[in-house]
Amino acid sequence: MYDVNEIRGDFPILSREVNGKPLVYLDNGASAQKPKVVIDAISRAYGEEYANVHRGLHYLSNLATEKYEGTRGIIAKFLGVKDEDEIVMNTGTTMGINTVAYGWAMPRMQAGDEIILSVMEHHANIVPWHFLRERQGVVIKWVDVDSTGYLDPQAVIDAITPNTKLIAITHLSNVLGTVVDVKTIVDAAHDKGVAVLVDGSQAAVHMPVNVDALGCDFYAITGHKLYGPSASGAIFMKKERMAEMEPFIGGGDMIREVHKDEITWNDPPMKFEAGTPGIVQQIGLGVALEYMMSLGMENIAAHEKKLRDYARTRLDGLNWLQVQGTTPDKAAIFSFTLDGAGHAHDISTILDKKGVAVRAGHHCAGPLMDHLGVTATCRASFGLYNTEEEVDVLVDALELAHDLFA
Amino acid sequence: MANAAFEEIVEDFEYLDDWEDRYRMVIELGKAMDPLPEALKVPATKVEGCASQVWLHPQIEDGVIQFEGESDAMIVNGLIAVLRKLYNGLPPTEVASIDARAELGRLGLNDHLSAQRSNGLRAMIERLQGFAKVSAS
Numbered sequence: 445m446y447d448v449n450e451i452r453g454d455f456p457i458l459s460r461e462v463n464g465k466p467l468v469y470l471d472n473g474a475s476a477q478k479p480k481v482v483i484d485a486i487s488r489a490y491g492e493e494y495a496n497v498h499r500g501l502h503y504l505s506n507l508a509t510e511k512y513e514g515t516r517g518i519i520a521k522f523l524g525v526k527d528e529d530e531i532v533m534n535t536g537t538t539m540g541i542n543t544v545a546y547g548w549a550m551p552r553m554q555a556g557d558e559i560i561l562s563v564m565e566h567h568a569n570i571v572p573w574h575f576l577r578e579r580q581g582v583v584i585k586w587v588d589v590d591s592t593g594y595l596d597p598q599a600v601i602d603a604i605t606p607n608t609k610l611i612a613i614t615h616l617s618n619v620l621g622t623v624v625d626v627k628t629i630v631d632a633a634h635d636k637g638v639a640v641l642v643d644g645s646q647a648a649v650h651m652p653v654n655v656d657a658l659g660c661d662f663y664a665i666t667g668h669k670l671y672g673p674s675a676s677g678a679i680f681m682k683k684e685r686m687a688e689m690e691p692f693i694g695g696g697d698m699i700r701e702v703h704k705d706e707i708t709w710n711d712p713p714m715k716f717e718a719g720t721p722g723i724v725q726q727i728g729l730g731v732a733l734e735y736m737m738s739l740g741m742e743n744i745a746a747h748e749k750k751l752r753d754y755a756r757t758r759l760d761g762l763n764w765l766q767v768q769g770t771t772p773d774k775a776a777i778f779s780f781t782l783d784g785a786g787h788a789h790d791i792s793t794i795l796d797k798k799g800v801a802v803r804a805g806h807h808c809a810g811p812l813m814d815h816l817g818v819t820a821t822c823r824a825s826f827g828l829y830n831t832e833e834e835v836d837v838l839v840d841a842l843e844l845a846h847d848l849f850a
Numbered sequence: 851m852a853n854a855a856f857e858e859i860v861e862d863f864e865y866l867d868d869w870e871d872r873y874r875m876v877i878e879l880g881k882a883m884d885p886l887p888e889a890l891k892v893p894a895t896k897v898e899g900c901a902s903q904v905w906l907h908p909q910i911e912d913g914v915i916q917f918e919g920e921s922d923a924m925i926v927n928g929l930i931a932v933l934r935k936l937y938n939g940l941p942p943t944e945v946a947s948i949d950a951r952a953e954l955g956r957l958g959l960n961d962h963l964s965a966q967r968s969n970g971l972r973a974m975i976e977r978l979q980g981f982a983k984v985s986a987s
Contacts (some may be wrong), residue, residue: 675964787923789901797869819903820923848874849924 446743454479465799468834473825476671485731515730522733524654532713537645538568540664540679545572546692555581558608562618563815569807570641573579593620593769597628611640615647619807620769621777622710650775652741672732676725686712695719744828752776755835776826788820798841857934863957880928886920886967900970908981950975
C-alpha cells in the first residue's frame with residue numbers, strides 16, 4: 445500500500461511554509477527533496493564514520509570505504525546491472541557524459557564521424573558533443589520529435605550512416621516528459637556497430653530501469669534527482685567500452701603506479717574515479733536508492749501515473765494554457781505556457797507567492813526551445829511525494845496568474 | 851527626494867492591502883506604458899543580469915533624465931514603469947542620490963520580488979545610475 449501522506453512524513457522540508465503558504469514542491473525535475481534517512485546518513489557519516497576512502501588501513505578509513513563502496517553495489521542493483529565494476533561513481537550525469545566524451549569518444553572519433561542526438565536532449569547531453577564538433581570536426585545529427593513530443597525510434601535508427609559512431613539519447617525528456625523507446629534504438633544501433641549512451645537522469649527517478657536488459661553501452665544517472673545528495677551520481681559503462689577508454693580526469697585513486705617517466709592506471713571502475721570522491725554524497729545516495737527500492741519503483745511509477753492523469757485532466761480544463769508534450773505514456777512532467785500574456789518568469793513569480801515551486805526558463809534544453817518556438821516555459825514536475833491536492837493548488841495559482849496577466 | 855510622479859503612485863499603493871493588488875497595479879502600469887521602438891532593442895540597450903529580457907534607453911533632454919524601456923516579462927515591465935516615475939525628469943546629479951531600493955520598499959514591492967527579479971531590478975538601477983553618473987560628469 446502506497447501511503448503518500450506517510451511518505452511525505454519522511455521528507456522534513458515538505459512540512460515547511462513558503463511565503464506564508466504550505467510548500468507545494470513541483471520542481472523535482474531540477475532537484476528532488478531528501479528523506480530524513482538520507483539527511484541522517486549524511487550526518488552520521490560525518491559524525492561517526494568519516495575518513496578518506498581507499499587510503500588508510502585504519503579503522504575509520506576501512507569503515508568509510510566499506511560504506512562508500514557499498515553504494516556501488518546498491519546502484520548496480522537499482523539499475524539492474526549484474527557486475528558492479530561497470531558502475532563508475534561520480535557527481536552526476538554531466539560528469540558521466542563528459543567522461544564518455546573525453547575518455548571514449550574523443551580518442552576514437554575523426555572529422556566527419558557522426559553523433560546522433562534527439563532535439564529534446566538536456567544540455568548535459570549536448571554540450572560535451574559540441575566540444576567534439578568544435579575541436580575535431582565531429583558532426584552532430586539532430587532527430588526531431590513530433591508535435592506531441594513523441595520520438596519515433598525508427599527516425600533515430602534511420603539517421604544512422606556508416607559514419608555514425610554514437611547515439612546519445614535521453615530515456616525521459618526533462619521538458620516534455622516523453623519516454624523514449626531506448627531498447628529498440630539500442631538493438632538496431634548494435635546491429636550496425638553503433639554505441640548508445642542513455643541519459644537516465646530523469647527516467648531512473650520515475651520508472652523501473654533495467655540497464656542490462658536495455659543493453660546500452662552507457663547509462664548516466666544523477667543522485668540529487670534521485671532523492672540523494674547534490675553532487676552524487678554514477679554512470680554505467682559496459683566492460684567492453686571501459687576497456688576502450690582513456691582516463692578522463694587524472695589524480696589520486698585512479699592510478700596504480702606513478703613514476704617520473706612512467707604511469708600505470710588502476711583497473712576500472714577506479715580508473716575513472718580520480719581524486720577523493722564525494723564520499724558522504726555517495727553514502728547518502730546509497731541510502732536514497734535503498735529508500736526508493738523499499739517503496740518499490742513499480743509503486744512509485746504507479747503513483748506518479750495517477751498524478752499525471754489527474755494533472756493532465758485539470759490542466760486540460762484550462763483552455764488558456766498550452767502544455768508542451770502530450771504523449772499518452774509521458775511522465776508527470778508538465779511544461780506549459782499561458783496564452784497571449786505572461787512570461788514564464790511572471791507565472792512562476794505568482795505561483796511562488798502561492799507556495800508553489802516550479803521551474804521557469806529554458807530547462808537547459810536550448811534546441812528543444814527553438815524547436816517549440818518558445819524562449820521559456822514553466823515546468824511543474826512531480827515526484828514520489830506529490831499529491832492530487834497539490835495539483836489543485838497549482839491550478840488555483842495558475843488561475844490567479846491568468847487573471848493577473850490576461 | 852523622489853519626484854512627484856513617484857509620490858503619486860506611493861499614495862495609490864497605500865490603499866492596497868495585499869500583494870495581489872500590488873502586483874496587479876504594477877502589471878497595469880507596465881501595460882499602460884508605450885512599448886520601446888523595435889529599433890531601440892539592440893545589444894547596447896539590453897540589460898544583462900535579468901531573468902527575462904530587458905532593454906533600457908536613457909537620454910538627457912533639457913538637462914533632465916528621460917528613459918524608456920521594455921521587458922518581455924509583465925512584472926518586470928511594470929517595474930520599468932515604476933522606475934520611470936522614480937527617475938524621469940530628474941537632473942542626473944540627483945539620480946545618484948536616490949536609494950532606489952528604499953523607495954521601492956515604500957511601495958511594498960521589495961519583499962515581493964524574487965531574488966532573480968531583484969537582481970534584475972538591481973541591474974536596471976545600476977544601468978540608470980551609471981548613465982546618470984556619466985551624464986553628470
